[in-house]
Amino acid sequence: MIQLRRGQGRHRGGDAGAGIETLHAFSFGGFYDPQNVRxxxxxxxxxxxxxxxAGFxxxxxxxxxxxxxxxxxxxxxxDSAGHTxxxxxxxVAHLSAGTGIRHVERNAGPAPLTFLQMWLLPAAPGGPPSYEVVRGxxxxxxLAVERAAAVLHLRRLRAGERTALPDAPWVYVHVARGTVRIGTEPALAEPGDAARIAGCEDLDLTAREPAEALVWEMQAAA
Incomplete structure (x- = not known):
């Protein structure tokens, strides 16, 4: 089953006075929707x-x-483990919080900053915290996130190019750039849109124009 959620339907949060705007795809912080927890x-x-x-x-x-x-x-x-x-x-950066870590995130550059941050629940609590950045x-x-039994696949597609989606109990596709079609769905997915696919099998992603998508393959619901 494919559930396509539009980017414009995300909850808007953040702190405009501090120069922070946030778009939430799931319940987060003070925004709670019991039908949209994870x-x-x-x-x-x-x-x-x-x-x-600006920063956190x-x-x-x-x-x-x-x-x-x-x-x-x-x-x-x-962060408190000494990483800068x-x-x-x-x-792509991966912070595994484990038993606990403190960090600061900020835009120290001269231009506006836009980033996606995705949080996954580990299958079991604890473990040492860690941080890594995979360059380019x-x-x-x-990118395997072993504690959450999940894998992130980056897909950059040329116009008309097609790629297979992983077969998995849960697949989440976030469109970062361009326009894509998911399977045979009549509606196209645009930047900010996301598809939630339960029981993904024999589906593909087709780019209508040059596109970039982040695809989560998940084996557990945590």
């Missing part, structure tokens, strides 16, 4: 927009897998 092990897919100088002050996480994809600009990450990294378009990840290269 899909598979994915508990959040936030699009964050930060003006230069130091805050804590635990028992959460957080994957970040930058669309435009540069994201600076600093700048994440740019084409890089290639199209089709999978």
């Amino acid at each position: 899909f598979g092990s994915l508990a959040a897919c936030n699009e964050e927009r930060l003006r230069p100088g 002050a130091e805050h804590a996480h635990r028992d959460m897998e957080i994957v970040t994809w930058v669309l435009d600009g540069e994201l600076t990450h600093e 990294e700048t994440v740019r378009p084409g890089d 990840i290639a199209d089709g290269t999978p």
Whole structure:
């Protein structure tokens, strides 16, 4: 079953006075919809927009897998484990909070910053925290998030190009750029749109124009 959710239907949050705008695909923070808490092990897919100088002050996480994809600009990450990294378009960052970690995220660059941040629930709590950045990840290269029994696939497609979606109990497709068709669905998916596919089997993704999509393959609901 394919459920296509439009980007314009996401909940708008953030702090306009601090230069932060957030679009929430799931219940998050003060926004709660009991019918939209998570899909598979994915508990959040936030699009964050930060003006230069804006950011999130130091805050804590635990028992959460957080994957970040930058669309435009540069994201600076600093954490209590001593990591300081700048994440740019084409890089993917993975924070495994484990037993607990504190971090700061900010736009230290001169241009507006837009990034996607996706939170997954681990199958079991605990474990040591960790942080890694994969630089310039290639199209089709999978990123395994083992604690959440999930794999992220990046798909960059030329106009008219088709790619198979993974067969899995839960597949989540977020369109970052361009326009795509999912399976034989009549409606096209555009930037900000997402498809939730339960029991994905023998489906593909076709680009109507050059496109970029983030595809989550999930084996557990956490």
